[in-house]
Amino acid sequence: MHFKTKNEWCFRFFNSPDYLDIYQDMTGPLRTEAEIAFCQNVLHWRPGQLILDAPCGAGRHSIYLSKQGHAVVGLDFSSYLLQKAGASLPSFLRKKSPPDFVRGLLQNLPFGDETFDFIICLFSSFGYGEKEIDNLQIMKEFARLLRPNGKVLIDVMNRHFIAPRLSPVYESSCSDLFVREERTITDNGRRLHNLIQVRDSRGEKRQYLYNPWLFDGDELSQLGEQAGLTIEKIYGNFYADEYSRSSERAMMAAVKR
Numbered sequence: 132m133h134f135k136t137k138n139e140w141c142f143r144f145f146n147s148p149d150y151l152d153i154y155q156d157m158t159g160p161l162r163t164e165a166e167i168a169f170c171q172n173v174l175h176w177r178p179g180q181l182i183l184d185a186p187c188g189a190g191r192h193s194i195y196l197s198k199q200g201h202a203v204v205g206l207d208f209s210s211y212l213l214q215k216a217g218a219s220l221p222s223f224l225r226k227k228s229p230p231d232f233v234r235g236l237l238q239n240l241p242f243g244d245e246t247f248d249f250i251i252c253l254f255s256s257f258g259y260g261e262k263e264i265d266n267l268q269i270m271k272e273f274a275r276l277l278r279p280n281g282k283v284l285i286d287v288m289n290r291h292f293i294a295p296r297l298s299p300v301y302e303s304s305c306s307d308l309f310v311r312e313e314r315t316i317t318d319n320g321r322r323l324h325n326l327i328q329v330r331d332s333r334g335e336k337r338q339y340l341y342n343p344w345l346f347d348g349d350e351l352s353q354l355g356e357q358a359g360l361t362i363e364k365i366y367g368n369f370y371a372d373e374y375s376r377s378s379e380r381a382m383m384a385a386v387k388r
């Protein structure tokens with residue numbers, strides 16, 4: 132599968148086991164549960180309604196929702212993470228109604244118009260396009276896929292919160308990895324440039340560029356409106372507090388009228 136708009140460096144990171152190792156502390160069951168509880172709280176979905184989890188990564192939200200009895204499709208571009216998602220399905224779910232995992236690109240989603248009641252895009256998964264214009268294209272795709280009165284929730288880090296707290300160099304270790312990150316913010320505060328260098332216990336070195344576009348609540352709202360969505364509210368955290376410039380996150384709930 133080849134797409135012009137694919138951000139090759141970023142995709143290399145998400146296609147490697149290193150991504151899951153590095154983010155394991157931030158993607159555990161407690162956080163997943165809190166994220167889904169928040170979505171339920173603001174989206175009010177009901178059993179039988181169809182949810183798209185895009186991008187789904189290794190499927191933690193899709194699987195959680197399926198266990199609750201929801202009909203879910205998880206989409207991601209990373210074949211490695213999708214394979215992990217399939218492999219981590221509990222056997223009772225495999226026999227019942229597992230999520231449908233689909234490989235695809237957010238810029239060109241492989242579904243018909245008005246297919247989904249809800250779309251969730253969680254854990255800073257919006258903004259990985261090569262070009263800034265990709266962000267609007269992805270938002271338009273979300274709008275296209277929603278049924279009338281369907282809702283989307285997009286959760287990203289708030290760039291005003293991140294910028295002053297970002298250490299230029301951050302070193303950590305996890306699993307058998309030593310990780311060194313060199314971070315700067317580029318494009319007038321609108322993009323993160325994080326060079327991630329990894330050394331494993333055998334001394335092997337790997338290097339990735341993680342460079343998502345960054346947003347604040349207003350920029351997210353503008354994109355939603357440009358895509359024809361009606362913004363319901365911008366939240367600032369998983370406790371459903373209203374967004375402000377100092378909020379940790381920017382989370383847009385929008386509806387298709």
Ligand SMILES: C[S@@+](CC[C@H](N)C(=O)[O-])C[C@H]1O[C@@H](n2cnc3c(N)ncnc32)[C@H](O)[C@@H]1O
Binds near residue numbers: 190208
């Ligand atoms: C930070 S991970 C989060 C995954 C998941 N939402 C979660 O919370 O675990 C971001 C994911 O976005 C996927 N991704 C990024 N850009 C994409 C695109 N344009 N199309 C499809 N998947 C994309 C990556 O493969 C990766 O799995």
